[in-house]
Amino acid sequence: MDTPTNVTIKGILGILMSNIDEEKKKRVISLGMGDPTAYSCFTTTHVVQDTVVENLESQKFNGYAPTVGLPQTRKAISEYLSMNLPYQLSPDDVYITAGCTQAIEVAISILAKPNANILVPKPGFPIYELCAAFRNVEIRHFDLLPDKGWEVDLEAVDALTDENTVAIVIINPGNPCGNVYSYQHLKKIAETAKKHKILVIADEVYGHLAFGENPFVPMGVFGSMVPVLTLGSLSKRWLVPGWRLGWFVTTDPNGFFKNTKNVQRLKKYFDICGGPATFIQAAVPRILEDTKEVFFTRTLGILKQTSDICLKKIKEIPCLSCPQKPQGAMAMMAKLNVSLLKDISDDIDFCFKLAKEESVILLPGLTVGLKDWVRITFAAEPSSLEEALDRVKSFYQRHSYQQKVQIDL
The missing domain is CATH 3.90.1150.10 (Aspartate Aminotransferase, domain 1)
Incomplete structure (x- = not known):
């Protein structure tokens, strides 16, 4: 076994x-x-179901979507995420994925290079290890500290990082721990990533699902300090995990990561992998705009x-x-x-x-x-x-x- x-x-x-x-x-x-x-x-809420049904019955969305996602979907997600950021995302920053799992695979694939390593939390989500194994990327685990609200052990991050480290993964709100990081702790993480000249993979599939003392703060708030690859989906907040509608977003206003070479690599990657169904993508703008608080x-x-x-x-x-x-x-x-x-x-x-x-x-x-x-x-x-x-x-x-x-x- x-x-x-x-x-x-x-x-x-x-x-x-x-x-x-x-x-x-x-x-x-x-x-x-x-x-x-x-x-x-x-x-899920009725507006979610009704919008998908209307799109399906309209027969307007039976064809292929662009490999990076429908334009209206990318625009809606860029506006949705920008509401909690100090700068405006562009639709070109957004790539539509088949759930957050594919977004994880995209992030690791884009960062893969000889001898590269990525820092991943322990405990954490094992898909990162599985994806990294396929791309020959080394995974290095840093501890989350249970007695400190499962905060990142930043001293361990310093010790693990070397010249081959390309990124650190931050899962917030936390799976599997149920933690929600404070603004101050996220800032320290961003400062640490900046010091080591690595980017942050912000796994925010549980974004906004915060019910305790700390409000949800997207890692992209610190995008001007350090490049952030934001991964998310409709799955948890809208209670539709089977729809496999996710996103990979470059929250990088200074363009440190978002250069011509990396953008071309992203587009080529999406040219060879499929995204979610077109009629579900088409429902996203109304879902994001019309869902009641x-x-x-x-x-x-x-x-x-x-x-x-x-x-x-x-x-x-x-x-x-x-x-x-x-x-x-x-x-x-x-x-x-x-x-x-x-x-x-x-x-x-x-x-x-x-x-x-x-x-x-x-x-x-x-x-x-x-x-x-x-x-x-x-x-x-x-x-x-x-x-x-x-x-x-x-x-x-x-x-x-x-x-x-x-x-x-």
């Missing part, structure tokens, strides 16, 4: 699902995949509620602890204390036995770079979340040393 370090998140979740004991007849509750649409409380407010309210449920329930499970309250995104990391469990060896063993015995799916921390942690997705129905974590509590009680002592007594 492959280990979690060399399979995708979907792959390891598939293995966990296959380990469920169907004879127990418990309904499966998955808190492993970051797809909120699995639960009925997370549905109440839709976003409702989503944030549910995520705040479910993250609070997670924290409360985890406090009832002695083998799990959460160092920081989630402030955004849709998942959090919980530390697993295996010393309290009499027959669990590590986070992988914990998640496999939990799936088999309780039909609850959590993601082993090793999958995202942290041994003896688990990732819990809180983008779920509140009642399902409570039931799942109650089952985790029952699992702990069965496997704890304390239970053994009680039986002996």
Whole structure:
């Protein structure tokens, strides 16, 4: 069997699902995949659906789109992102991708060169490692500090960077940690990148999904200090991950990265890879303009509620602890204390036995770079979340040393 370090998140979740004991007849509750649409409380707004249907029925968008994306789509996204920046993006800064995953692949492909390395957070999103392996780009991991709100260990970044370092990846709001970085911390990151003359890959697929103390600040705010490649999508904020509508954006007002050579490389790359469906691209302008704020407010309210449920329930499970309250995104990391469990060896063993015995799916921390942690997705129905974590509590009680002592007594 492959280990979690060399399979995708979907792959390891598939293995966990296959380990469920169907004879127990418990309904499966998955808190492993970051797809909120699995639960009925997370549905997109009518304007999103209606616009796509209208475009499809119009038969105006059955042909190919330009490889870099429809002009009106690029323009709408440039205006949408510019609302939170101190300068105006151009439609030419925007390239439409098949979700944020393709945007990641574009970023790494464009930066690939002999001996290049990219700095990536640990814990983080494993797609970066998979994409880099295909392009022979070295990945160097810097730690996120759980006791400091999962901030970047900037001293580690300094130590890891050398003459072959081309970029640092910043995921904000954070997947898998649920952190939202402050303006001050993002500025320090930008200053560090500038010092080392590297650019920033800003993974903002969870952009604006912030419900805690820190508001969402796009990394592009610091584009005048250091070139920023902004990656994003409709997937999470509009609750349509299956539509695969994302973007790769050069937030680089001084043109340090956006030179003729790099622009030509980008266009050539998009000439050989397909983007999202034309009729979905055509819906983007109206989606961005007409979505009501109440839709976003409702989503944030549910995520705040479910993250609070997670924290409360985890406090009832002695083998799990959460160092920081989630402030955004849709998942959090919980530390697993295996010393309290009499027959669990590590986070992988914990998640496999939990799936088999309780039909609850959590993601082993090793999958995202942290041994003896688990990732819990809180983008779920509140009642399902409570039931799942109650089952985790029952699992702990069965496997704890304390239970053994009680039986002996």
